[in-house]
Amino acid sequence: MYSGAAAAAGPPRRDFISVTLGPEEAVGVGGYNNSKAWRRRSCWRKWKQLSRLQRSVILLLFAFLAVCGVISYTSMGEAWKGITNKSLDEQRTEQEIPGLKLANPAVLPAPQKADANHGDYPELSLQKPPKPPHVRRGPSNLQIKAPRRDMGLKTRHDTIRAVEEQVEADKVEKTEKSIISWRGAVIEPDQSTEPPSSKIKESEKPSSVEAEDQKEPVPINERQLAVIEAFRHAWKGYKDFAWGHDELKPLSKSYSEWFGLGLTLIDALDTMWILGLKEDFEEARKWVANDLVFDKNVDVNLFESTIRILGGLLSTYHLSGDSLFLEKAKDIGNRLMPAFKTPSKIPYSDVNIGRGTAHPPRWTSDSTVAEVTSIQLEFRELSRLTGDEKFQKAVDEVMKHVHTLSGKNDGLVPMFINTNSGQFTHLGVYTLGARADSYYEYLLKQWIQGGKKENELLEDYMRAIEGVKKHLLQRSEPKKLTFVGELAHGHFSAKMDHLVCFLPGTLALGAHNGLAADHMKLAEALIETCYQMYAQVETGLSPEIVHFNLHAQKGHKDVEIKPADRHNLLRPETVESLFYMYRFTGDKKYQDWGWEILQNFNRYTRVPTGGYTSINNVQNPSNPEPRDKMESFFLGETLKYMFLLFSDDIDLINLDKYVFNTEAHPLPIWVPA
Ligand code: DMJ
Numbered sequence: 192m193y194s195g196a197a198a199a200a201g202p203p204r205r206d207f208i209s210v211t212l213g214p215e216e217a218v219g220v221g222g223y224n225n226s227k228a229w230r231r232r233s234c235w236r237k238w239k240q241l242s243r244l245q246r247s248v249i250l251l252l253f254a255f256l257a258v259c260g261v262i263s264y265t266s267m268g269e270a271w272k273g274i275t276n277k278s279l280d281e282q283r284t285e286q287e288i289p290g291l292k293l294a295n296p297a298v299l300p301a302p303q304k305a306d307a308n309h310g311d312y313p314e315l316s317l318q319k320p321p322k323p324p325h326v327r328r329g330p331s332n333l334q335i336k337a338p339r340r341d342m343g344l345k346t347r348h349d350t351i352r353a354v355e356e357q358v359e360a361d362k363v364e365k366t367e368k369s370i371i372s373w374r375g376a377v378i379e380p381d382q383s384t385e386p387p388s389s390k391i392k393e394s395e396k397p398s399s400v401e402a403e404d405q406k407e408p409v410p411i412n413e414r415q416l417a418v419i420e421a422f423r424h425a426w427k428g429y430k431d432f433a434w435g436h437d438e439l440k441p442l443s444k445s446y447s448e449w450f451g452l453g454l455t456l457i458d459a460l461d462t463m464w465i466l467g468l469k470e471d472f473e474e475a476r477k478w479v480a481n482d483l484v485f486d487k488n489v490d491v492n493l494f495e496s497t498i499r500i501l502g503g504l505l506s507t508y509h510l511s512g513d514s515l516f517l518e519k520a521k522d523i524g525n526r527l528m529p530a531f532k533t534p535s536k537i538p539y540s541d542v543n544i545g546r547g548t549a550h551p552p553r554w555t556s557d558s559t560v561a562e563v564t565s566i567q568l569e570f571r572e573l574s575r576l577t578g579d580e581k582f583q584k585a586v587d588e589v590m591k592h593v594h595t596l597s598g599k600n601d602g603l604v605p606m607f608i609n610t611n612s613g614q615f616t617h618l619g620v621y622t623l624g625a626r627a628d629s630y631y632e633y634l635l636k637q638w639i640q641g642g643k644k645e646n647e648l649l650e651d652y653m654r655a656i657e658g659v660k661k662h663l664l665q666r667s668e669p670k671k672l673t674f675v676g677e678l679a680h681g682h683f684s685a686k687m688d689h690l691v692c693f694l695p696g697t698l699a700l701g702a703h704n705g706l707a708a709d710h711m712k713l714a715e716a717l718i719e720t721c722y723q724m725y726a727q728v729e730t731g732l733s734p735e736i737v738h739f740n741l742h743a744q745k746g747h748k749d750v751e752i753k754p755a756d757r758h759n760l761l762r763p764e765t766v767e768s769l770f771y772m773y774r775f776t777g778d779k780k781y782q783d784w785g786w787e788i789l790q791n792f793n794r795y796t797r798v799p800t801g802g803y804t805s806i807n808n809v810q811n812p813s814n815p816e817p818r819d820k821m822e823s824f825f826l827g828e829t830l831k832y833m834f835l836l837f838s839d840d841i842d843l844i845n846l847d848k849y850v851f852n853t854e855a856h857p858l859p860i861w862v863p864a
Pocket of ligand 1 (some may be wrong): 508690762763764824828835854855
């Protein structure tokens with residue numbers, strides 16, 4: 192049977208077992224007797240024939256095999272138990288994630304804690320899918336969805352691809368939805384626009400666009416798409432070269448800082464919302480959440496930071512319903528308050544928002560009249576939202592004080608006011624351009640914002656328009672364009688800033704709100720003039736300042752431009768007024784004029800690598816001399832008003848529900864509780 196080392200050389204030693212099969216026992220040799228008795232007898236005989244040593248060795252061998260058998264049985268039992276448990280785990284996993292099969296369960300790492308190594312293999316964890324980056328109020332289509340649970344978890348790569356595919360699918364879904372159903376933002380006034388006396392409770396905050404989403408969507412048209420394209424081009428430049436900085440320098444592919452507060456990004460937030468650029472909005476929102484810090488040792492201009500930053504944050508809060516923007520608005524609002532700590536309560540021009548100190552410009556203790564009287568819409572709204580009346584009190588006091596001041600000329604105000612005495616300075620110069628412009632605009636708009644009850648504001652506004660008619664209106668030659676000039680110590684100057692082109696829009700808004708019908712007539716005449724300030728120029732773009740011809744001269748147009756005034760800063764005022772005019776008249780010529788202007792911006796100010804630039808010479812189409820700067824108001828105002836001008840949807844920022852601040856940030860009109 193078994194010969195052990197029988198093959199070893201030399202005679203067998205006694206220590207070895209030698210088992211030899213006899214010929215009769217060999218299977219297949221001779222006859223085969225398979226009876227049990229014979230086999231039992233035969234085995235016993237053999238056993239007896241063995242020596243004692245051989246028997247002991249065989250017994251020992253059996254004992255050893257028996258022990259091995261027991262040991263291996265125990266470990267097989269464990270293994271069996273393990274297999275049984277694993278298959279239970281698999282069953283549980285199947286229940287949690289239907290359809291999920293682990294390709295190779297034995298090598299999967301044990302489930303980790305949510306925060307352990309999550310950057311590497313989040314998708315391999317059998318825990319819940321990751322939470323979305325933030326949960327926010329506002330339209331559901333702006334919220335970031337968590338990955339679907341039924342994606343299947345095979346390999347890390349597969350899972351990432353699945354997530355990417357889902358994101359792509361969501362993108363397409365979002366884009367399609369935005370094009371067909373985005374309506375901009377309208378809030379229900381009775382939910383969110385009570386005057387400041389009643390503090391807004393958490394539950395009463397704006398419901399954003401939900402109610403409007405029920406309405407039949409108004410499709411976006413070709414011209415609006417062109418504005419979206421222009422915005423995206425401008426935004427690309429800002430994103431690529433100036434992200435988080437104040438202004439893009441599109442030619443040098445860099446940026447400039449003014450306050451170091453991401454001015455362009457904040458100014459553009461509500462434009463992105465209105466244009467339906469939700470992904471760009473989300474990205475910018477993240478910057479506001481993570482990187483916008485006001486605790487900085489930096490001097491900011493009170494007026495500019497109020498209209499662009501505070502105004503931008505407040506309107507974005509209203510449109511999106513996202514409390515992040517209100518929190519940031521409160522922060523900057525509080526930090527600007529030291530400006531009002533002056534002997535006269537007329538605020539200083541500059542505030543250090545980190546140190547909490549304020550001061551006038553180095554060379555004077557005067558502030559600009561337009562600046563101290565064009566921060567009211569924003570601070571009043573901040574009081575209404577927070578229930579803290581200090582903001583409104585400070586700015587109302589300025590208006591009340593200015594209302595009583597002497598030095599006006601039939602409602603027209605000088606350009607400077609002293610922060611110590613509270614009196615106008617540099618008397619005798621009157622303009623509706625730089626340094627005075629938005630004083631007039633905010634008289635009307637505060638009156639509208641407050642529900643048309645604050646009579647002093649209306650009085651001042653009406654008187655001022657009479658003053659404009661009496662002292663500043665003239666007609667040019669040869670086309671007899673009505674324009675608004677300036678008055679300096681009794682002398683009329685036929686100079687008109689492009690800034691004055693806010694006036695037709697404001698006059699039209701007043702007429703729409705029930706003021707004198709002749710305001711609308713004047714608005715129609717003035718918007719024609721503002722359009723001619725573009726149309727009569729070689730590039731089709733307006734210069735910063737024009738001088739009108741009062742006398743017909745052969746070969747001369749109405750508009751003359753001085754070499755120092757030839758620049759164009761991508762300003763919004765004409766487009767702004769075109770928007771109001773179209774809203775209130777429905778006359779398509781206003782849209783056509785705006786379309787021409789957009790095309791000329793594209794022709795002469797668009798920088799191929801991203802962004803638009805202000806130019807130095809609107810009279811030279813072959814070299815308009817790019818200035819290498821894109822002002823934040825191009826995105827905050829100019830393109831926003833373009834988009835609204837081309838829209839036929841009066842609910843896309845309904846002018847009976849919203850009033851725009853002077854930086855084109857819409858704020859709600861208050862209605863009585
Ligand atoms: C903007 O900041 C505001 O519109 C302001 O009222 C005037 N200047 C620029 C745009 O031209």
